[in-house]
Amino acid sequence: MARRRQIYEGKAKVLFEGPEPGTIVQYFKDDATAFNAEKTGTITGKGVLNNRITEYVFTKLADLGIPTHFIRRLNMREQLCRQCEIVPLEVVVRNIATGSLVKRLGIEDGTRLPRSIVEYYYKDDALGDPLVSEEHVTAFGWANPMELEEMTGMALRINDFLSGLFAAIGIQLVDFKLEFGRVYDQDQMRLVLADEFSPDNCRLWDAETGEKMDKDRFRQDLGGVGEAYQEVARRLGIEPEG
Numbered sequence: 001m002a003r004r005r006q007i008y009e010g011k012a013k014v015l016f017e018g019p020e021p022g023t024i025v026q027y028f029k030d031d032a033t034a035f036n037a038e039k040t041g042t043i044t045g046k047g048v049l050n051n052r053i054t055e056y057v058f059t060k061l062a063d064l065g066i067p068t069h070f071i072r073r074l075n076m077r078e079q080l081c082r083q084c085e086i087v088p089l090e091v092v093v094r095n096i097a098t099g100s101l102v103k104r105l106g107i108e109d110g111t112r113l114p115r116s117i118v119e120y121y122y123k124d125d126a127l128g129d130p131l132v133s134e135e136h137v138t139a140f141g142w143a144n145p146m147e148l149e150e151m152t153g154m155a156l157r158i159n160d161f162l163s164g165l166f167a168a169i170g171i172q173l174v175d176f177k178l179e180f181g182r183v184y185d186q187d188q189m190r191l192v193l194a195d196e197f198s199p200d201n202c203r204l205w206d207a208e209t210g211e212k213m214d215k216d217r218f219r220q221d222l223g224g225v226g227e228a229y230q231e232v233a234r235r236l237g238i239e240p241e242g
């Protein structure tokens with residue numbers, strides 16, 4: 001088979017041209033970065049697990065009626081996706097205060113928020129992905145008001161659904177980051193959920209022990225990163241490939 005042409009290399013994934021027009025192949029690496037790439041490392045097997053966990057979550061979300069870019073998993077590290085134009089925003093949903101929220105506002109780590117909070121960050125590595133308001137998003141044209149409302153609505157539905165899904169396997173969904181993209185069908189634009197959903201971009205705490213089961217183990221040098229991702233996959237019922 002002809003070698004795929006690389007379109008983009010990110011911190012944890014590589015995107016290749018897909019086999020048909022309008023498709024891409026998303027390859028999951030074992031590389032990990034934190035603090036805007038100031039800290040780097042490798043977590044053996046992470047790419048394989050994140051590929052499977054993303055497949056699992058995106059398939060469940062599609063069943064729920066959330067449009068996604070995911071088409072199908074191709075192999076251990078690759079999935080076929082619809083090509084889309086990425087909205088330059090990171091949409092973060094928070095249920096429990098931790099991470100940058102705690103640093104910014106001085107709220108006690110672990111406080112359950114009075115309601116789920118949605119935040120927007122402008123995707124720009126050089127600026128360190130700054131927090132922005134709805135006003136910034138629409139004034140600078142990163143998304144129009146209708147798109148912003150649609151992404152926020154989807155993010156909250158995803159939060160409701162995934163909070164329940166994780167609660168059922170003894171895990172608290174603390175917060176997570178989503179990215180959306182625009183696809184064009186017969187000149188009609190639609191928003192789809194893009195990128196990935198994995199322990200790299202969410203926080204998952206064991207409901208009984210409070211133990212961290214996500215990338216914070218890497219960020220905070222807690223050890224057992226691969227084991228934690230494996231345990232998330234195991235509880236979701238994802239069988240290791242033979």
Ligand code: C5P
Binds near residue numbers: 092098175177200202
């Ligand atoms: O660091 P912060 O508390 O703002 O992160 C909120 C959530 O968004 C976390 O689950 C984190 O893993 C995710 N995130 C991400 N990519 C970023 C920033 C945050 O996946 N660039």
